[in-house]
Amino acid sequence: xxxxxxxxxxxxxxxxxxxxxxxxxxxxxxxxxxxxxxxxxxxxxxxxxxxxxxxxxxxxxxxxxxxxxxxxxxxxxxxxxxxxxxxxxxxxxxxxxxxxxxxxxxxxxxxxxxxxxxxxxxxxxxxxxxxxxxxxxxxxxxx
Numbered sequence: 001x002x003x004x005x006x007x008x009x010x011x012x013x014x015x016x017x018x019x020x021x022x023x024x025x026x027x028x029x030x031x032x033x034x035x036x037x038x039x040x041x042x043x044x045x046x047x048x049x050x051x052x053x054x055x056x057x058x059x060x061x062x063x064x065x066x067x068x069x070x071x072x073x074x075x076x077x078x079x080x081x082x083x084x085x086x087x088x089x090x091x092x093x094x095x096x097x098x099x100x101x102x103x104x105x106x107x108x109x110x111x112x113x114x115x116x117x118x119x120x121x122x123x124x125x126x127x128x129x130x131x132x133x134x135x136x137x138x139x140x141x142x143x
Contacts, residue, residue: 063132064103066096068121072112076121090124097128105133111140 068089069077076083083089096103105125109118125133 063101065106066103067106067108067136070107070109070113070117070121072110074113074117086120089121090128093124093128093130097125097130102130102132105130106136107133108136 067077067079071077076086076089078089078092083092093105096105107118107121122133
């Protein structure tokens with residue numbers, strides 16, 4: 001049994017295949033088509049909700065703001081009024097804590113004041129139950 005060979009084909013390289021292999025291309029296209037078919041129903045899916053109809057409630061009145069300044073020598077200033085001593089500050093904080101809507105306490109310490117004076121105001125406010133307290137003017141402490 002001898003193989004049949006074409007005349008003159010013994011010394012030549014095999015013929016080069018000129019056609020492109022389309023099998024991987026078709027596989028990729030089918031995967032993309034399936035992904036498109038799967039994602040289209042998700043995009044068109046909608047949930048119907050019954051939203052409330054009517055006018056929105058009126059905005060709440062902003063709370064009262066109390067500014068407490070602690071001067072460089074430890075004196076307390078309540079909304080621009082210099083307080084004689086810490087006991088007077090305690091009385092005003094106690095009155096503010098007793099109100100139905102607690103005011104916002106804005107504490108503005110001087111750059112040169114000792115930390116003990118500022119900590120005393122914050123401790124008094126916490127002890128009396130005031131919860132809305134914030135430090136104002138922190139940018140002055142950045143060097």
